[in-house]
Amino acid sequence: MSQQHPIICPYDKSSTASDVLTGLDLHGKTVVVTGGHSGLGLATSRALSEAGARIIVGARDVHAARATFNGLPGFNGSSGIEVGQLDLADLNSVRAFANTVLFKEKHIDIVINSAGIMACPERRIGNGWESQFAINHLGHFALVNHLWPALIGDARVIAVSSAGHQNSAIRWHDLHFNEGYDKWQAYGQSKTANALFAVHLDELGKDVGISAFSLHPGKIFTPLQRFLTNDEMVNRGWVDREGKVVDPTFKTPEQGAATQVWAATSPLLEGLGGVYCEDCNIADVSVETTLTGVKTYAIDPGQAKRLWELSAQLTGM
Numbered sequence: 001m002s003q004q005h006p007i008i009c010p011y012d013k014s015s016t017a018s019d020v021l022t023g024l025d026l027h028g029k030t031v032v033v034t035g036g037h038s039g040l041g042l043a044t045s046r047a048l049s050e051a052g053a054r055i056i057v058g059a060r061d062v063h064a065a066r067a068t069f070n071g072l073p074g075f076n077g078s079s080g081i082e083v084g085q086l087d088l089a090d091l092n093s094v095r096a097f098a099n100t101v102l103f104k105e106k107h108i109d110i111v112i113n114s115a116g117i118m119a120c121p122e123r124r125i126g127n128g129w130e131s132q133f134a135i136n137h138l139g140h141f142a143l144v145n146h147l148w149p150a151l152i153g154d155a156r157v158i159a160v161s162s163a164g165h166q167n168s169a170i171r172w173h174d175l176h177f178n179e180g181y182d183k184w185q186a187y188g189q190s191k192t193a194n195a196l197f198a199v200h201l202d203e204l205g206k207d208v209g210i211s212a213f214s215l216h217p218g219k220i221f222t223p224l225q226r227f228l229t230n231d232e233m234v235n236r237g238w239v240d241r242e243g244k245v246v247d248p249t250f251k252t253p254e255q256g257a258a259t260q261v262w263a264a265t266s267p268l269l270e271g272l273g274g275v276y277c278e279d280c281n282i283a284d285v286s287v288e289t290t291l292t293g294v295k296t297y298a299i300d301p302g303q304a305k306r307l308w309e310l311s312a313q314l315t316g317m
Contacts, residue, residue, distance in 0.1 A: 213273060
């Protein structure tokens, strides 16, 4: 936890994904991006591809994902962007996607867990799991564990968390909201799980060259808001009645993707794995009076180990 404090970095909240890749040559690197065809994932995929990386996008709707990339240089080429079917709500789909990747790839340099859902209606998947926890956390947990053999020997895993983690620690007493559903608390728990996942993954990966980071990308309008009504967003001060953004703290998708791209590639983060980042830097530990930074419960090694063991039990990994 002593590493959880900002460092000297030339980038900030206004930087874009392309900015943070300035001077970096990613030719020869292979990157897996979940949800890499939409929102922050799309901005991430494009920036990394333009820097020379080969991108493998995991998408639930393969046809829509491929349509998005049509016209981009190198699509489905040896150094371009490929799409594979991945439904994080279905562990069989997760395993099949991972097996396809492992069959083709000897080594994966970067995994960016960018896909997710937010504040959705109550839904049960798997063995009665609350869907936000299952999709945002358990699906990615299973994916990274399946891909583990190809990560050994220098790789970074990026877990896209959120400031929403401040809405809830892990609810050990009622993990799946069987006692009453709150969509924002459920989202918060899933984002805390993302951060804790990175903490323990980094600990497990130290001896085999695998490091992990979590992050808050910032507030950005993407398909993530698809479950919210306009009235809800008006009440939160995000938009006006016509749907125009009025909150000046919102970022563009390219700015929102910057922190995950920075965490995935920056030489400044060597040896600092397990930390939570925001605005292209390591975040401060959050105090009660601020909505920035990371809560101590989201970077606690004991909580991270407990969640890892529970997740392994739930997914059968």
